[in-house]
Amino acid sequence: MxxxxxxxxxxxxxxxxxxxxxxxxxxxxxxxxRVFCFFYKGHLVILINGFQKKLRKHLKKKLN
Structure with a gap:
């Protein structure tokens, strides 16, 4: 850290x-x-939603 x-x-x-x-x-x-968020009053971070990404984009492109 x-x-x-x-x-x-x-x-x-x-x-x-x-x-x-x-x-x-x-x-x-x-x-x-991935976690989506926004700043509240310039300093406080509000977390909205998060998820675990299952596939990387380059792997998806290889399959197509």
Missing amino acids: ATVERIPKKFFEYITGSSGICEIRVEASSNIY
Whole structure:
């Protein structure tokens, strides 16, 4: 765990076309998780929904 000035885009990104909804990406062991959130009053992060991602995109492309 470390303190950083700016979170890399790989882990945190605003959803295009939304009004302030963000996606947090977490990798733990071989699992990938996504959590949607937004900032409340600039400092408080409100978590909306989360899920475990089952397949990676590049694997899906290989199957097609």
